[in-house]
Amino acid sequence: MVDDADLLADRVWRRHNPREQLIRYGVMLVTLMLVVWAVRDIDIFWPWVWDAPNQISSLGGRMWPPDPSRLGEIVNAMIETVHIATLATLLTVFIALPVSYIAAQNTTPNRACLWLGRFILVSSRSVNTIIWALLFVAIFGPGVLAGILAIMFRSVGFIGKLMGEAIEEIDRRPVEAMEATGASKAKVIAYAVVPQVMPAFFAIVILRWDINIRESTVLGLVGAGGIGVILQGSIDTFAWQTVATILIAIIALVLIGEAITGLLRRKAL
Amino acid sequence: MMQADSSGAPSPRTWRKPPFIANPVLRYGLLAVVVFYLVWAFATLPFNWERISEGLPRAARIFGGGFPPNFSRFDLLLTGFTESLQIALLATLLGVLLSIPFAVMAARNIAPLPVYLLGRAVIIVSRSFHPVIVAILFVAAVGFGPLAGILTLTLYSIGFVGKLLAEEIEEIDWGQVEAMRATGAGYLATLYYAVFPQILPRQVGLSMYQLDSNLRASAVVGIVGAGGIGSTLMNAFGRYDYDFAFAILLVIIAVILVSEGVSGWVRKKIW
Amino acid sequence: MLEISNLIKRYGHDEPVLKGLDLSVEDNSVVAIVGASGAGKSTMLRCINRLVEPTSGSIKLNGSEIVTLRHRDLRRARRKIGMIFQGFNLIDRLTVMENVLSGRLGYVSLFQAITRRYPAADIERAFKLMERVGIAQYANKRADELSGGERQRVGVVRALMQEPEVLLADEPTASLDPRTSEQIMVLLQSLASELSLPVLINIHNVAQARAYTDRIVGLRHGTMIFDGTPADFDKQALDAIYGGIESPEDETATPLGGPESADREARHDAS
Numbered sequence: 001m002v003d004d005a006d007l008l009a010d011r012v013w014r015r016h017n018p019r020e021q022l023i024r025y026g027v028m029l030v031t032l033m034l035v036v037w038a039v040r041d042i043d044i045f046w047p048w049v050w051d052a053p054n055q056i057s058s059l060g061g062r063m064w065p066p067d068p069s070r071l072g073e074i075v076n077a078m079i080e081t082v083h084i085a086t087l088a089t090l091l092t093v094f095i096a097l098p099v100s101y102i103a104a105q106n107t108t109p110n111r112a113c114l115w116l117g118r119f120i121l122v123s124s125r126s127v128n129t130i131i132w133a134l135l136f137v138a139i140f141g142p143g144v145l146a147g148i149l150a151i152m153f154r155s156v157g158f159i160g161k162l163m164g165e166a167i168e169e170i171d172r173r174p175v176e177a178m179e180a181t182g183a184s185k186a187k188v189i190a191y192a193v194v195p196q197v198m199p200a201f202f203a204i205v206i207l208r209w210d211i212n213i214r215e216s217t218v219l220g221l222v223g224a225g226g227i228g229v230i231l232q233g234s235i236d237t238f239a240w241q242t243v244a245t246i247l248i249a250i251i252a253l254v255l256i257g258e259a260i261t262g263l264l265r266r267k268a269l
Numbered sequence: 270m271m272q273a274d275s276s277g278a279p280s281p282r283t284w285r286k287p288p289f290i291a292n293p294v295l296r297y298g299l300l301a302v303v304v305f306y307l308v309w310a311f312a313t314l315p316f317n318w319e320r321i322s323e324g325l326p327r328a329a330r331i332f333g334g335g336f337p338p339n340f341s342r343f344d345l346l347l348t349g350f351t352e353s354l355q356i357a358l359l360a361t362l363l364g365v366l367l368s369i370p371f372a373v374m375a376a377r378n379i380a381p382l383p384v385y386l387l388g389r390a391v392i393i394v395s396r397s398f399h400p401v402i403v404a405i406l407f408v409a410a411v412g413f414g415p416l417a418g419i420l421t422l423t424l425y426s427i428g429f430v431g432k433l434l435a436e437e438i439e440e441i442d443w444g445q446v447e448a449m450r451a452t453g454a455g456y457l458a459t460l461y462y463a464v465f466p467q468i469l470p471r472q473v474g475l476s477m478y479q480l481d482s483n484l485r486a487s488a489v490v491g492i493v494g495a496g497g498i499g500s501t502l503m504n505a506f507g508r509y510d511y512d513f514a515f516a517i518l519l520v521i522i523a524v525i526l527v528s529e530g531v532s533g534w535v536r537k538k539i540w
Numbered sequence: 541m542l543e544i545s546n547l548i549k550r551y552g553h554d555e556p557v558l559k560g561l562d563l564s565v566e567d568n569s570v571v572a573i574v575g576a577s578g579a580g581k582s583t584m585l586r587c588i589n590r591l592v593e594p595t596s597g598s599i600k601l602n603g604s605e606i607v608t609l610r611h612r613d614l615r616r617a618r619r620k621i622g623m624i625f626q627g628f629n630l631i632d633r634l635t636v637m638e639n640v641l642s643g644r645l646g647y648v649s650l651f652q653a654i655t656r657r658y659p660a661a662d663i664e665r666a667f668k669l670m671e672r673v674g675i676a677q678y679a680n681k682r683a684d685e686l687s688g689g690e691r692q693r694v695g696v697v698r699a700l701m702q703e704p705e706v707l708l709a710d711e712p713t714a715s716l717d718p719r720t721s722e723q724i725m726v727l728l729q730s731l732a733s734e735l736s737l738p739v740l741i742n743i744h745n746v747a748q749a750r751a752y753t754d755r756i757v758g759l760r761h762g763t764m765i766f767d768g769t770p771a772d773f774d775k776q777a778l779d780a781i782y783g784g785i786e787s788p789e790d791e792t793a794t795p796l797g798g799p800e801s802a803d804r805e806a807r808h809d810a811s
Contacts, residue, residue, distance in 0.1 A: 035362060038355040043496075044416050052411045052420070059410040083310040090307075126522040128489045130401060134506055139328045141320035177629035177695075180589050181702055182618035182646025187653045191642050195633040218401040221493055225314075231402070235409060243406075247398070254397040284637055284663045286656040287680050 059240065066248060067241030074230060074242075074249050081226035081253070084144055084219065085212040088151035093205060096156045100163035107167055107193065121164070124157025129215045133224040142223035150224055151212050158208055166200035167193060202268050206261050213257040217250050227253075331511050338519055339512035345501060346520060353497035356418040357483040363419070364426020364483075365476045371427055372434035373460065379438065379446075392435065395428030404490035415496030422483045422490065429482070430475050434468060441467045474536045481532035488521050541567055542588070542706050542738050547597035549583050549762075556595070557583045559762040565706075565738040565755075570729055572749035573742050575759035576782055581742040584759070585708045588740070589621040590614060602705055619646035622699030624728075626711035628691045630698075632684035636675060639683050639694050640666045643701025662701070669697045673727060689720035696727060700735070707732070709741040713748065721745070725752040746778065 102108045103117025133150035140146050174192040183191065220228020227246060234242040290296040340346070374380050374388025395403075400421050407417035441464060449463040491499020498521060505514040543564040550556035557580045565571050573581050586592035588599055590606065599606045601620060609617050622643075630639050644662050645653055652658060658666075670676040673693040678686060683694060692712060699707060709728060713721030725741075729752045732739040743749045749756055750770040758766030758773075758781040766777045 034358055038358045041351070042355045042359070042415055043352060044414065048411060049416060052416065055410045056407075059406070080314065083314055086306075087310055087314075122526070123522070126525045127518065128485065130489050130492055131502070131518070131521075134492065134503075135331075138331055138506070140324040141317060143317050143320065144314045145316055145321055173625065173627050173629040174631045176591060177623070177625060177698070178631075178642060178645060180591060180618060180621070180623040181643050181698070182615040183642070183653075184615060184645075184650070186650050187645045190650070190654050191631060191634070191638075191645065195631050198633065214397075214399050218399045221401055221405060228402075232405075235405060247402075250402070251394065251397045255393075282664055282667050283660065284658075284666070284679065286638065287635065 062240040063244035066244035068245055070242055074246055077227040077230050078249055078253055081216045084147045084151060084226050085209060085216040088148045089155060089205060089209045089212050092152045092155040092159055096159035096163060099156060099160040100167060103160060104164040104167035121157045121160045124153055129154040130218060130222060133219050133222050137223045144225035147216060147219040147224035147226055150219060151216060155208050155212060159204055162204045163201060166197045170196040206264050210257055210261040214254055334511035335515035338516035340516050342513060346517060349498035349501035352415055353487040356415050356422060356487045356497050357480060360419045360422030361426060361476060361480045361483050363423040365430055365479060368427045368430035368434055371431040372438060375431060375435040376438035392428055392431045395424045396432060400425045400486045400490055401493055404495040405493045408494045413494040418487060418490050418495035418497055421495055422486055425486060426479050426483060430479055433475060434472065437468045437471050438464060477532045477535045481528050484528050485525055541602055543600040545598045547587060548595045549587055549592065550595050557762050561764055563757060565740060567738050568733060568736040569755060570732045570739045570753040571755045571757055572753040573740060573757045573759060574746055574749050574781060579759040580762040581759055582710055585710050585740060585742055588708055589618050589623055615646055619702050620705040622702045622704030622707045624695050624699050624709040624712045626714045628695045630683040630691055630694055634683060635680050636683055636694055637666060637679040640670060640697050640701055643698040666701060669700050673697055688716050689723060692716060692724050704737065707737050707739040711742050711744060714744060
């Protein structure tokens, strides 16, 4: 019997060899166990889950038709949202560039600056915009300043990290040539580094502006200005038809933002 | 232009760097637009300077109250994180599975036009909304707690993974599809044998990436009540428990760094 | 007049790349430095303008010591040493004129450098030199739009803009086709006599070295083993310089201080 089975096994076609098979089963088993644990352990009242589709469609029903009566106010808040994203992106540049300069291995003045730069980038990137907003609302009170600062503090890490990588990837040879002319460090940077990272810089800033438009739509939910303030207000007062209008406006804004960034990318690069 | 007359040289030539934008109307026009925009934006934004001027003492109070971070309620922290992890895990699983049909719908080369438009619309809508907005709506619909979080992040994953996957499907090697059709295979069999094997390796990598970003996002959607560590953080903040809030923040940062590392490592192994 | 005496360069604790070189070059003479890859040619040249730090020894340009200079004084000394590179080392995204004017960076202020407001005399000089080498019509073209030979001319003009007292050329023709590289060699030769400059050229191509220079210096393993006129440079000298290390396998297998590692170290030192 056993021998027979062995013989048979030799001829059986398999997609994977036994070792791969074992790893695959292992990964699947672990995943399955994690899922079972998550489903059993999570703090969910299951009857609500089965009821969720009803609840969601009922909410959708209450949103229909969208109520355009506060459209003027919504458009103004949208403009505010765009201002927050744009100004924050612009201001970020002034902070992110020096940080990327000290956080890039080939331009940093010394080890201490390198680690300071990396620390700034990591802490900026690890805290989400909305958490930054929470902090700044607590400090400066509700309003656009908290929103601008929140977007800035998150964007510094993003732009700084990508710019730092762009600086690290430059061609060393023009740098050598500029050093050979007797140029000082600042001049070497102005001539050999800046022109090389320019295209990356525009691409990164445009990309971040696009992301910031989306991010700034939620700032208002914690009181940091923009369309989110009206959205939160409408939800709190169960004005679902106004909520629907706001959601449509947000989609429109995001799509317009995407169109503009697409255009800028084609024109500028 | 200063024309320092160097000795003997017949009228020294001048040179200016050619402007970035050659057309002067466009150049100065753009400059004017930018200046006008900045003035307009700063002038119309409602800054509450009175409140802002109180900022520094408040910041001092918050940071003074926040340091040293207080880890004494570690069990609460752990519960919050466990829930965040569960939300991220389930949402990734559901999102990645559901993203497959939506990606098939949104791939122009294998979906009929009306289906394609529907698939694209779903993906565009779920990508346009920040997860926090989706979360606040789900909280309104199904109540506070992790269920809203799972639904939110599932939708978020469908949007992200679905879009990339649809692009992947649009770029597959069409020869394999034709080969399958030539054997007389039906639509589903073609999908299963000719399309999915081509996109599967990418899908596994994407899932790991999505798990990482869902874990990050799960910390955030909690702020509007969708469960997980975000809710714990929001409560601590609301109760001016700044030392506990900073403890949570530090742990969030640590977890995000670890998760980024692990996800990057796994993706490197797979590819 | 350039005088090098007992120049030693060693990286870490390895075998020295340069083992006590002595060399003096009169004004108005073109010296070819030949030797196999890794013989120390490039390191020697870069020691002269201190892109590579010499370990010990003395380098005097018109009587003033270069090896001990620091910071500002070093930069002032570098202004007097023009360098031409194998890979041209132009700034691709800037115009030809900006590349040429960058040779004046050691003279102008930072403000002038950034705003490109160079003194009229510099611009006049730039035009004259560009006309001399035949690239004046490209002044406002981007450097990466030019052909290899034209790019090297830009490199030559950039070096001449420094009003150098010595010209160093590191394999100036190695990236060019045979005809263009002969043109560049003729150019360097005639510039040396026009401007009465000492010119040091690292060169692989022995035929070109013989045809266009007044003196040939042969290096092997960091030691000078030949110094004489092209007429003296016979088969025996050639064998002494390249003997046993001519074949490509050996070239790639050249141990520490081989071309790549020397180059990498040079970059490392210069940063």
